[in-house]
Amino acid sequence: MSTPKIRVLIVDDSAVVRQTLSDVLSSDPDIEIMGTAGDPFVAAERISEEVPDVITLDIEMPRMDGLTFLQKIMAQHPIPVVICSSLAEEGAQSTLRALEYGAVDIIAKPRMGSKRFLEDARTTICQVVKAAASARVRAIRPRHVAEPKLTADAILSSGTHAMAETTEKIVAIGASTGGTEALKTVLETLPADCPGIVIVQHMPELFTRAFADRLDTLCSITVKEAASNDTVIRGRALIAPGNHHLLLKRSGARYYVEIKDGPLVCRHRPSVDVLFRSAARYAGQNAVGVILTGMGDDGARGMLEMKEAGAITIAQDEATCVVFGMPNEAIKRDAVDKVLPLESVAGAIVVHAR
Numbered sequence: 001m002s003t004p005k006i007r008v009l010i011v012d013d014s015a016v017v018r019q020t021l022s023d024v025l026s027s028d029p030d031i032e033i034m035g036t037a038g039d040p041f042v043a044a045e046r047i048s049e050e051v052p053d054v055i056t057l058d059i060e061m062p063r064m065d066g067l068t069f070l071q072k073i074m075a076q077h078p079i080p081v082v083i084c085s086s087l088a089e090e091g092a093q094s095t096l097r098a099l100e101y102g103a104v105d106i107i108a109k110p111r112m113g114s115k116r117f118l119e120d121a122r123t124t125i126c127q128v129v130k131a132a133a134s135a136r137v138r139a140i141r142p143r144h145v146a147e148p149k150l151t152a153d154a155i156l157s158s159g160t161h162a163m164a165e166t167t168e169k170i171v172a173i174g175a176s177t178g179g180t181e182a183l184k185t186v187l188e189t190l191p192a193d194c195p196g197i198v199i200v201q202h203m204p205e206l207f208t209r210a211f212a213d214r215l216d217t218l219c220s221i222t223v224k225e226a227a228s229n230d231t232v233i234r235g236r237a238l239i240a241p242g243n244h245h246l247l248l249k250r251s252g253a254r255y256y257v258e259i260k261d262g263p264l265v266c267r268h269r270p271s272v273d274v275l276f277r278s279a280a281r282y283a284g285q286n287a288v289g290v291i292l293t294g295m296g297d298d299g300a301r302g303m304l305e306m307k308e309a310g311a312i313t314i315a316q317d318e319a320t321c322v323v324f325g326m327p328n329e330a331i332k333r334d335a336v337d338k339v340l341p342l343e344s345v346a347g348a349i350v351v352h353a354r
Contacts (some may be wrong), residue, residue: 006133007034009052011043011069012084013061020110021056021084021125028126040069051077054132056084056107059094067098074102080132084109085207092210099180104135104322108204123267124204131177131295135322168286169195169353170232170248170255172279172306174272176202176294178322182342183292184215187237189346192220195288195353196232198240198248198257198279200270202294205242212239228259240270247278255283266298272326276302285310288352290345291336292316294326304335312352313337314345 008031010021018036025031034052037043039061047055055073059066066083073079081103085095095106105128110121171194175183179201187197203211208225215223215237224230226238226246232255240246245265247258265271272291276299279287289306291299293316307313313336315327320342330336340348 003030005032006030006053006130007032007050008129009034009043009046009055010036010084011040011055011061011066012036012058013038014058017058017084017109024110024122024125025129027122028130031126031129040064040066040072043069047077047079052079054129055079055081056129057081057098057103058084059091059098067094067101070098070101070103074137078102078137080104080135080137082107082128082132085204092207093214095207096180096210096214102137104132104137105177106204106207120264120269123264127267127296128177131323131325134295134325135177137322168253169288170279170283170286171195171197171288171290171349171353172248172275172283173197173199173290173292174275174294174299174302174326175200175292176268176272176296176298176323176326178293180211182316182320182322184218185342186290186292186346186349187215187219187221187223190219190221190349192235194221194235194350196234196255197221197237198226198232198246198275199237200240200246200272200275200299202268202270202298203242205244208239208242215239226257226259229256231256240275243269245270245274247274248282249278250282266296268296268298272299273302276306280305280309280311283309283311287311288349289313290315290349291327291330292342292345293321293323295323296325297329299326300329300333300335303330304333307335307337314348314352315339316345317341 022033035046057066083098083103083106086109107125107128212223212225222236245260315336317339318324
């Protein structure tokens with residue numbers, strides 16, 4: 001018996017975008033377009049007749065903006081929502097707020113470009129919608145309050161020699177669907193002197209800078225979008241820029257990052273596998289690898305290489321994942337030392353970074 005197709009409702013005030021998204025998504029045999037709507041009122045009528053598996057939603061629309069509509073959906077009848085946003089930096093903050101309100105992911109509005117761009121965009125958009133269809137969505141809940149920030153005592157309690165060991169440690173984190181909120185939970189809890197962190201979160205370009213800037217205002221550590229040759233230092237997290245791979249490198253005792261173009265790896269750019277494999281090669285047993293919520297298998301092979309190189313590896317558990325795909329694939333490959341609920345990940349990072 002064939003698997004039912006994923007039914008998608010496209011909500012956007014631009015007829016061109018509605019048609020382009022319809023064409024892109026219809027090209028995937030697992031997806032069908034349930035309908036399109038030019039504004040949230042038309043969308044609401046359509047949903048009252050038939051509930052879609054996934055909604056793609058524009059932020060800026062007439063009569064009712066996308067954020068208000070999203071809040072109504074998540075309060076009344078939670079449905080997986082993917083925000084379809086133009087690559088405008090000024091709109092990035094609204095898009096990030098949508099993730100806080102319960103949207104599961106972001107896609108960039110498809111635009112005409114080179115053949116490679118269109119093929120990559122098609123792959124990414126279809127993957128995100130499929131991931132959203134399997135996401136665990138919940139009604140809007142009170143904003144997560146992180147547990148008290150861990151202190152340096154957690155690192156130093158085993159003896160003064162821990163300081164010398166910790167200076168060489170690095171943490172590599174990979175995440176996808178649901179990862180923006182998961183990363184916020186982890187990073188908000190880490191102490192200001194935690195080991196240097198390198199992160200791949202699947203996200204369109206330009207949004208990664210706004211995401212890093214947002215986290216920087218919330219966390220004790222410094223968070224920035226990574227640039228080539230940035231040093232990986234204690235108390236700082238570097239996030240891969242959208243549409244570019246992030247690699248960890250080492251020169252003597254100094255860890256630094258390299259930003260690279262290149263093909264999609266595991267259907268993604270940036271790819272968690274690329275980051276994890278570079279961490280295995282250049283940090284070895286000095287690394288801690290963490291894989292968080294997300295669909296697919298990106299990061300599983302790289303995490304196995306990290307474990308084989310002597311790193312400590314941690315996966316988020318199924319109960320706290322929006323999508324358990326990426327952690328589950330790493331677990332199935334026997335690449336994971338510890339499977340933990342999201343709230344325990346930061347503490348484990350600090351303990352294992354001794």
